[in-house]
Amino acid sequence: MITKRMVGIALILLGVLIVAANLAVDLIGFGKWEGFGPSQWAMLGAGLATIIAGAAMIPLGDRPA
């Protein structure tokens, strides 16, 4: 059975991936903005929100997802 905790962990991993990909964009040098552009801030926000949403699910434990 897939539990709320499992989904929470998956969301945290997804959020970390989004944040990492967002930061990697600057490392590769894609995009016209120096530093963080507005779209990157939006993506960072989405990534952090995903991490927070996932973290908040972990205390729900073994309840079925």
Next chain:
Amino acid sequence: MTAIQLQRLDRIFQSPVWTWTGRVLLILALTALAFLFLVYVLYAGALIRFPFDYDQGEGFELWDAVLSSRGEWIYRDSNTYPFYSSNYPPVFPLLLVPGVWLFGPHLWIGRAWSFIATLISGGAIFWIIYRETKDWTAALLPASAFFASNIVYQVGPLFRLQATMVMFGLLGVAMMSKVEEAGKGQRYLWASMLFLLLAGYTKQLAFDAVLAAFIFLFLRRPRQAVLYGAGFAIVVGLIFWGLNSATDGQWFINTMAANANPFIPGQALTFYIQWFNLHQVIILLAGLYVLYTLYVDRISVYSLYFVLSTAVGALSGKWGAGPAYFMTAIAAACIGAGLMLGILRRWLHQLAEQPSEQRRMWGRAGLAAFGIIVPLLFLYQARLNLHLPLDHPLTRPVARVLNLPEYDPNRFRQDYYDTVGYTQLGHLPNEEDIAAGWRIVEWARSTPGLVWSEEAAFEILAGKEVVTNPTQLLNLYQQGRLDTREMIEMINEQAFDVVIFRAQFYPLPVLDAFGQNYQIVEQITMNGFTYTILVPKE
């Protein structure tokens, strides 16, 4: 709070004033949404009567249906005459083949179909919410808000495949929601996969519905999800391979490779902001529903559908994409909003039936407030989405009552108001537009020879073969997949007796060749755009 204070408050909240105020507001909200539905019907009717391309690409969708009706592939080598290929999967044109056989090649066939597809989607939204909540206002308000949406309005009745894709995807998700139903679950699962397959092979963007459905299945029945998901992927792959083999690789080049356009993050962000601003009420309610299913109840397929379709809206940043990419997210938001309203009202009813006097009072107070706040929210939603022609007899009086300005320099057409602001879609084409279109068709008919037209309907109505699919040529050219030599050779030889341009979305060398060999003879304004007629230079 003392017992007397509680009783006083309770008498206030049980006053019929609240109930009647709520009913009046509900009638107003439904009237506002019904008016926007009327505007939608007027627009669809006007488009069905308009014989020419209204939005770029409609004529090419019709040509795909014509080619399909002849038993010909629509995925072709764009390097050779007639330099034409489709860039979309085959389900939509195949669905319209019977219409072409029966009525001939006309744009109204696809527009009528798309309009019906949106009606089915709206009906499905109502049915999904009502089936879960048994609350007709929770179902009717968001279902009506779907048709009120500026984006659904503008794109819904076009000869484009968006509405069909949304319909199939929505039905696929709805079927998957019933997969645990005793005795019928297996049938719902098969029905879901069929609709999802149709959605995906209508437009590639439908992967949000496919993901939502299979993630939901994985959450409820992991082994079945892996098994059926693998099977689904195999079927998708076999069809993909079959199409690619039968078309010598043109299927992949034209539907996958050519669609990998440059991504403009700022464009996506702009469309996200616009989408949110236009649909604040349903989005926020749907967001609440997602939170509810994450933390209070079980995750539903509809919350996954909303989240994933919203995420896929990011693809609106692709060159050539537009707000239509949010149509699925709008449908999903309507469903989530309605389900949340049902949950809230049910909770308030349960509170109103608690043993505790105080809880019952708060429950009744909550229901009274709910009855007023919800219609007000949807009145606000309707105002956010306001759009109407300013000179139609049925809408002109409303425009006057609402004191809408007759002139705005930011409008594309002065006879149409839309809270979106500048939009090339949504206005009603008029008799002048139709006359201008026939004037352009006359140019195409004026020669027995070849015609090159940026919009396909002129060629089709003149009985000519469609030459080129401009944005597809541009996509292929930008990716280094287009050999323009034969095209330019024909242009240099003045092989085309008449050329019809609008936006001139062609590779630069092609435009250069036209510039050297052709001359402008007339410019005709139709539907707010200027069409340029060229003939060979002497």
